[in-house]
Amino acid sequence: MNRDINVTKLKLNCYRQSKVPGEFMLQLRVPGAVIPVEYLDIASEIARKWGDGNFHIGTRMTLDFPGIKYDDIPAVNKYLARYIKGIEEDECDVDMDKVAGEPHDWDEDEGYPTIGARNISACIGNVHCICGNINTQDLAKKIEKIIFPSHYHIKVNIAGCPNDCVKAHMCDFGIIGTAKIDFHPERCIGCGACVRQCKHASTRVLSPGPNGTPIKDDCCCVGCGECVRVCPTGAWTRNPQKFYKVIIGGRTGRQTPRAGKMFLNWASEDVVLGVLGNWQKFSAWALDYKPVYLHGGHLIDRAGYQKFKEIILDGVKLNPECMVAEQIFWQETEYRSNFNVKLPADHQKAGPGSQG
Ligand code: SF4
Ligand code: SF4
Ligand code: SF4
Numbered sequence: 001m002n003r004d005i006n007v008t009k010l011k012l013n014c015y016r017q018s019k020v021p022g023e024f025m026l027q028l029r030v031p032g033a034v035i036p037v038e039y040l041d042i043a044s045e046i047a048r049k050w051g052d053g054n055f056h057i058g059t060r061m062t063l064d065f066p067g068i069k070y071d072d073i074p075a076v077n078k079y080l081a082r083y084i085k086g087i088e089e090d091e092c093d094v095d096m097d098k099v100a101g102e103p104h105d106w107d108e109d110e111g112y113p114t115i116g117a118r119n120i121s122a123c124i125g126n127v128h129c130i131c132g133n134i135n136t137q138d139l140a141k142k143i144e145k146i147i148f149p150s151h152y153h154i155k156v157n158i159a160g161c162p163n164d165c166v167k168a169h170m171c172d173f174g175i176i177g178t179a180k181i182d183f184h185p186e187r188c189i190g191c192g193a194c195v196r197q198c199k200h201a202s203t204r205v206l207s208p209g210p211n212g213t214p215i216k217d218d219c220c221c222v223g224c225g226e227c228v229r230v231c232p233t234g235a236w237t238r239n240p241q242k243f244y245k246v247i248i249g250g251r252t253g254r255q256t257p258r259a260g261k262m263f264l265n266w267a268s269e270d271v272v273l274g275v276l277g278n279w280q281k282f283s284a285w286a287l288d289y290k291p292v293y294l295h296g297g298h299l300i301d302r303a304g305y306q307k308f309k310e311i312i313l314d315g316v317k318l319n320p321e322c323m324v325a326e327q328i329f330w331q332e333t334e335y336r337s338n339f340n341v342k343l344p345a346d347h348q349k350a351g352p353g354s355q356g
Helices: 007-012 038-049 070-091 136-147 193-201 226-230 269-277 279-286 296-303 305-312 345-349
Strands: 015-017 023-028 063-069 156-159 173-183 206-208 214-216 236-248 261-267
Touching (some): 007 015, 038 070, 063 070, 136 269, 173 226, 193 226, 261 269, 269 279, 296 305
Antiparallel strands (some): 023 063, 173 236, 236 261
């Protein structure tokens, strides 16, 4: 085995070290979890020629290729250029000659220039799903252009509706498509389907009014669109203007995992993209301009929510409907804080290996 392998450098190029010495796993970005099918030919060739014949769907919706030998990495990178150019430059309009906004003369043989901003996860959204409020795939492409390539870490998950199948609450920056729902009373036949569905599957803000016509408590409608989906006469419709919730500070991991909380509600797409455009500025400030790996939630803890808000909203013009959380508190700040319990004496005697 070559003992001079620079694992850190290879990780930057999106190769993950294997438990098998001298082998690595390449992770291909798939922004928004969709790629034109012709790119699968490139992927399958990598698996067949240099990998172990399989690809694994990564937890962040990457295409992963285990079993790549260290000595083959230059050849894989050279072959990979067609995929990177196709996906990043052609599909997402990414400028590969910049890293973190600084000029970077991308050499096609170098593979990915950085792994900092992770692949954007997304559910299929309204391209297919009957519940979808937004086109998650188009939004992912716009965001890829803003966040990649950068050494600063960020995980973005995009859900097409508040059902949040993609777990926007468990990443640095979750985006959830929501809809303002218009009511057309002249079409309502008072069947009560929307009231039942909102009660069963959503926030219970509908109640039956005179002749069964629904009455909505506007305070707490989450814009999921379930009422639209079940109405037989089209009395509820989604307003064509798209809105988003932005959830921040969620994270998994060994240290204080936690669900994110809502930062923006009813934000326009311009606001979401503007805020993401400031993410790197915020990360750089919070990390003293050294892009080390830390979840966004840790950076927000470090900076404090008010400072985060000041930097992340800098220059962003909020749409009139947009609501910004005044304050956000998380409980999960101290490791083991919930387990400060003294064990009974006989338990303590059991020593290491006890399941107590
Ligand atoms: S989050 Fe909503 S739009 Fe996306 S797959 Fe789930 S139900 Fe469909
Ligand atoms: S959009 Fe609002 S009213 Fe309609 S089902 Fe969802 S929460 Fe209920
Ligand atoms: S589902 Fe449609 S028709 Fe039935 S009560 Fe609701 S709005 Fe009226």
